[in-house]
Amino acid sequence: MSDNDIKKGLAGVVADVTAISKVNPETNSLLYRGYPVQELAATQPFEAVAYLLWHGELPTASELADFRATERANRALAPEVKAAIDALPIDSHPMDEVRTAVSVIGAIETAGIGNVLDAVGTPEQNLERSLKLFAVLPAIVSYGQRRRRGQRIVESRDDLDYAANFLWLTFGEEPDAVVVDAFNRSMILYAEHSFNASTFTARVITSTLSDLYSAVVGAIGALKGPLHGGANEAVMHIFDEIGTADGVKGWLDRALAEKRKIMGFGHRVYKRGDSRVPTMKAALDSLVQHYDRPDVAELYSTLEDEFVSRKGIYPNLDYPSGPAYNLIGYDTLTFTPLFIAARITGWTAHILEQQASNALIRPLSAYNGVDERHIQEYEPDT
Numbered sequence: 437m438s439d440n441d442i443k444k445g446l447a448g449v450v451a452d453v454t455a456i457s458k459v460n461p462e463t464n465s466l467l468y469r470g471y472p473v474q475e476l477a478a479t480q481p482f483e484a485v486a487y488l489l490w491h492g493e494l495p496t497a498s499e500l501a502d503f504r505a506t507e508r509a510n511r512a513l514a515p516e517v518k519a520a521i522d523a524l525p526i527d528s529h530p531m532d533e534v535r536t537a538v539s540v541i542g543a544i545e546t547a548g549i550g551n552v553l554d555a556v557g558t559p560e561q562n563l564e565r566s567l568k569l570f571a572v573l574p575a576i577v578s579y580g581q582r583r584r585r586g587q588r589i590v591e592s593r594d595d596l597d598y599a600a601n602f603l604w605l606t607f608g609e610e611p612d613a614v615v616v617d618a619f620n621r622s623m624i625l626y627a628e629h630s631f632n633a634s635t636f637t638a639r640v641i642t643s644t645l646s647d648l649y650s651a652v653v654g655a656i657g658a659l660k661g662p663l664h665g666g667a668n669e670a671v672m673h674i675f676d677e678i679g680t681a682d683g684v685k686g687w688l689d690r691a692l693a694e695k696r697k698i699m700g701f702g703h704r705v706y707k708r709g710d711s712r713v714p715t716m717k718a719a720l721d722s723l724v725q726h727y728d729r730p731d732v733a734e735l736y737s738t739l740e741d742e743f744v745s746r747k748g749i750y751p752n753l754d755y756p757s758g759p760a761y762n763l764i765g766y767d768t769l770t771f772t773p774l775f776i777a778a779r780i781t782g783w784t785a786h787i788l789e790q791q792a793s794n795a796l797i798r799p800l801s802a803y804n805g806v807d808e809r810h811i812q813e814y815e816p817d818t
């Protein structure tokens with residue numbers, strides 16, 4: 437086997453087929469079940485996109501009404517889950533809080549299924565599990581932020597759709613339509629992106645016939661990393677480091693001299709810009725106007741122009757999302773948990789797809805260690 441047979445990071449390797457989304461770097465496009473993501477973000481509530489990813493079609497009006505009723509009925513945070521989060525140190529990372537909460541939910545939901553062969557569940561069970569996680573994640577994420585801020589918990593409101601209720605749960609006030617629209621768009625853009633690291637992690641775990649919750653917990657662990665989902669949090673740390681637009685050049689000189697990765701830029705698949713950025717940038721622009729924060733727009737564009745001109749590396753979705761969530765009022769540490777609340781739809785769609793046509797995922801490795809050797813005093817059994 438020669439070195440160029442080895443695809444480090446599985447770069448460029450097609451590991452399986454999927455009908456859920458199509459990422460096309462040539463045309464810089466992203467389709468969810470055939471629909472361009474820009475069209476979905478501009479016209480659909482996130483609930484309809486979740487339905488599309490799971491069922492392959494957009495819901496009819498009555499299907500959406502039924503879906504919304506089930507989602508609303510499953511928003512509440514169980515006492516056991518609250519207790520598990522409360523048992524964590526107040527300064528635990530929110531990604532660890534959400535990972536713990538999902539793990540507790542999984543243990544409760546699969547309690548009594550003694551035989552590991554039954555843990556995988558039926559497609560119907562896993563569709564229900566997926567929707568229940570989708571419904572409760574806003575309560576988990578918002579509970580974490582309010583706990584850290586010493587604020588009392590807010591209960592869901594059945595008169596609010598998913599995005600508006602998520603904002604209500606977090607801030608305890610009637611969300612503005614502009615903010616709801618920008619937030620809804622961000623959820624749709626973050627929902628799905630083929631075999632990214634966290635989704636592929638979920639598929640690897642699913643391929644062993646392990647359960648959906650174990651696959652989601654593994655995916656959360658993968659998403660936390662700053663090369664992946666953690667980048668949206670890291671973008672805000674960079675903005676805080678730079679301060680204002682006139683600090684960009686000097687900051688970038690130092691960062692590049694230290695060979696730092698500039699978070700929010702670059703992508704394994706898109707090499708001439710991330711197809712989702714224009715739509716999320718438009719959402720950010722609407723928030724900049726709504727909150728009257730031209731300073732954010734100036735810093736954003738100055739850093740983008742400077743880095744692209746120097747390195748020819750373009751922003752990814754995390755670059756506009758970070759400042760957008762900051763303007764809405766989310767703590768920086770809450771940004772990647774928001775990514776979980778969106779990507780739970782893509783992850784679970786891939787879990788269902790993997791289960792429907794499974795093969796254990798187990799690649800090869802090329803050995804480059806020491807040659808075979810033996811224990812001197814070893815005498816083989818005769």
Ligand code: SDX
Pocket residue numbers: 445628629631632633662663664665667696697698699700701702703704705749752753754
């Ligand atoms: C997400 O896969 C997905 O679909 C993920 C995602 C999704 O929706 O699920 O799109 C979400 O994770 C987006 C990416 C978020 N991550 C970041 O913003 C972190 C910063 N980005 C880089 O770490 C990097 O761009 C990656 C990890 C995203 C992709 O890197 P690759 O494809 O492995 O390429 P590479 O790291 O080998 O970079 C190639 C060259 C290197 O230079 P050399 O060492 O060859 O001289 O480009 C440089 C890199 O140093 N480079 C960067 C850079 N990105 C690439 N240099 C500085 N800053 C960067 N951001």
